[in-house]
Amino acid sequence: MAPTDVTVDRPFAASTVLTDEGGGRFTAELGTLFSIGGKAHGGLLMVLLTKAAIARLNAEHGGDTELDPVVVGTEFLRAPELGTVELETDVLKLGRQASVAAARMTQNGRLLLSATVTAGALPDADPSWLAESPMPLEPPADAIDFVPDVRTPGEGLAAATEARYDPATMAFLRKETADPVVRGWMRPRGEDPDPLFALLAGDALPPTVFNRGGGRGWAPTVQLTAMLRARPAPGWLALESRSQMIAGTWFDEDCTVRDATGRVVCQARQLALSPLPRR
Numbered sequence: 001m002a003p004t005d006v007t008v009d010r011p012f013a014a015s016t017v018l019t020d021e022g023g024g025r026f027t028a029e030l031g032t033l034f035s036i037g038g039k040a041h042g043g044l045l046m047v048l049l050t051k052a053a054i055a056r057l058n059a060e061h062g063g064d065t066e067l068d069p070v071v072v073g074t075e076f077l078r079a080p081e082l083g084t085v086e087l088e089t090d091v092l093k094l095g096r097q098a099s100v101a102a103a104r105m106t107q108n109g110r111l112l113l114s115a116t117v118t119a120g121a122l123p124d125a126d127p128s129w130l131a132e133s134p135m136p137l138e139p140p141a142d143a144i145d146f147v148p149d150v151r152t153p154g155e156g157l158a159a160a161t162e163a164r165y166d167p168a169t170m171a172f173l174r175k176e177t178a179d180p181v182v183r184g185w186m187r188p189r190g191e192d193p194d195p196l197f198a199l200l201a202g203d204a205l206p207p208t209v210f211n212r213g214g215g216r217g218w219a220p221t222v223q224l225t226a227m228l229r230a231r232p233a234p235g236w237l238a239l240e241s242r243s244q245m246i247a248g249t250w251f252d253e254d255c256t257v258r259d260a261t262g263r264v265v266c267q268a269r270q271l272a273l274s275p276l277p278r279r
Helices: 011-015 042-060 156-160 195-201 208-212
Strands: 019-022 025-030 068-076 083-093 099-107 110-120 161-165 181-188 221-228 237-242 250-258 264-273
Touching (some): 011 156, 025 042, 042 083, 042 099, 042 195, 042 221, 156 161, 181 208, 195 237, 195 264
Antiparallel strands (some): 019 025, 068 110, 099 110, 181 237
């Protein structure tokens, strides 16, 4: 049964359960948890693909190792409906430092997403160099607890996570224009963040293009590549997305995700389509 009860103790864990069908095939259920506007959140879809690929690689390694996702490149072809999806995996490489698998998500015979997942061991040691960020690692008192028209309180993603947003980067809420930069903080309800949640967080902020005026609504991701850099420490994840160029219907986003210690845990870059203007 698809996870729909937002009162479950661990919504993220409940929404990422895979059923092993054998032969590198899995099924998953898309419910209203981690959904927006009746559609499954794109970050959740990446997590399911990644989890399936990692499970396949662990099995091919004989089950004597637990690999971490290191790089995930995803092509978003079609948006699935809520319900059952199928995942198929193929091993592309088995290596000592890095192993690679392909994963595909289908529904009723239609290909929805395709991903390539590189797996290895995330570093436990402190970084030898880390770029500083002026962004607070926890939400300040004036942080916004939800974004109207983007996250609906008590439903879907807003109920499955704790999220706050930097009001200084929410010009679109004031019907103003500003630089295409959005900042916020997020953590899963009832559990600590892990690398898979950090992957989801890399696609969790409102689209940066909202701050440039025009349409506000669904901004579909076309391609997203994420690098997982470390296991997150318990606590909030600090997120910052910014665009380098908006041209025609296309815009890019670079999202950096830091954990409660300030360490970078995910870097995600995507190309997306701007929402159509409202009429």
